[in-house]
Amino acid sequence: MKQLLEGYIESNQQLFLDKVKEHFKPLTIPEQLKKSMLYSLEAGGKRLRPILLRASFETYSPNVEKTYSTQIALEMIHTYSLIHDDLPAMDDDSYRRGLLTNHKVFGEATAILAGDGLLTYSFEIIANDPLLSEVEKVYILRELARASGPSGMVAGQILDMEAENQSVNLEQLEKIHALKTGELLRFAVSAGAFLGNATEEQIQHLEQFAYYLGLIFQVQDDILDVTGDEGKLGKAVGSDESNHKSTYPKLLGLDGAIEMKKRYTEKAMELLKHANANTSRLAELTTYFSERDH
């Protein structure tokens, strides 16, 4: 089962990279800008957001062609947020996924603009997709902007920053992560279901599921920063501690964090049961998110 899931993830990774090339080839833009945008977009990662979108779509409909532009747009927005997050004025990180961060290779100014470029181009790609109807385009564009904008991911980044060097409680920590990480995961799940013609009720159930999935993702991130293998992670462990980040292990202890992850997972699985469709792939991905080692 695990091998099947990994094959599923890997085949979509390859498809994803092929589609990225298709979208960047015709783009006539300054060479350094293109290099800088592609450097971070192609810098690996498991493409968890795209695969989640695909799995959610395939819960309701078979023709995945329709999801590629949204997969790419979503990952471009995730990538831009990482580039800006890594900047000296933000987290000041030199490495990500074992590679130098964007500004370390291309300089700060180009990194800022590459982030701006990825964010903006993501909307253009959706608006240009001939496989989507006008109604679908507007839905995806609106939801993507909402999830990634000032009431979504950007709000989470501000709150995360403000929480540094402060003590936060569990409720505040959950709010930060629901915005910073959760909103894009919620988008992945709901956009996939919408494009697959799920009903509004089904989408609402899946959005609740995605809320817990986001928390599972984050608590595991925090746990790996304590117990993880630097080689597998491609970055130093213990950085949350030295960056004075609020984390689950800091708030609840390592055992408490692991227990909390279990509770989130139970809630996520429970909600999947009510999605009124064959959600086995989404359940597998939930376990995968919960147990990942990098």
Next chain:
Amino acid sequence: MKQLLEGYIESNQQLFLDKVKEHFKPLTIPEQLKKSMLYSLEAGGKRLRPILLRASFETYSPNVEKTYSTQIALEMIHTYSLIHDDLPAMDDDSYRRGLLTNHKVFGEATAILAGDGLLTYSFEIIANDPLLSEVEKVYILRELARASGPSGMVAGQILDMEAENQSVNLEQLEKIHALKTGELLRFAVSAGAFLGNATEEQIQHLEQFAYYLGLIFQVQDDILDVTGDEGKLGKAVGSDESNHKSTYPKLLGLDGAIEMKKRYTEKAMELLKHANANTSRLAELTTYFSERDH
């Protein structure tokens, strides 16, 4: 005539600010983020892009209500680009329009995120406008993303940066400005005409007009940096010189720059004559752009 135009510009400025408030009031986002976004968005300026969009719309149609979300989205994107441009890693400016720049007031991290937030929220505002049809939304979103993205404004910013400390010729200078400044002006004119139900041919003529309007705008900007009044400009003059920027006066001399502006203006006015509509307001704005002292 000049007074009438100024009344027209001022009344739209006030309407613009009212509409900004309407769009930000219901926005539940972290307080510092909202303050930072609004600080720059409300920091004055003549709102030349919104008024240009409106004038282009009114060339074909009377009901301006339909233009407000696009006016705001456009100005938000212009504003985000200024916030990011002013950052220490970019132009490192402390003042704009007589006020401290965003990062000087809110810090670099918040300024970066405020820029990201304005950019993203601009797309959300369009997608949510009940006065626009789905077809209109997709057109506006696509054109706005194209004009401001990696093949538009962002490309111009990279090229402008690469041109620092280098000698560029007139053709290269025009290309930089056509992208960095011109693309958003082209969007203003074409989006206005599209929403006003202009024909495709009429839009194409206006887009050619907007190309020259962008160059007029920029050559005047360069001229003011040499001859302008610091009090009126709200910023130091001579900064292009000290920042080693490529400018028209540097390339052609001050008289040559003034002569070039005259030629651009003639071309712009000529193209307006072929727009097949009453373009008197756009002609007045062209003169205004060309003769502005701040």
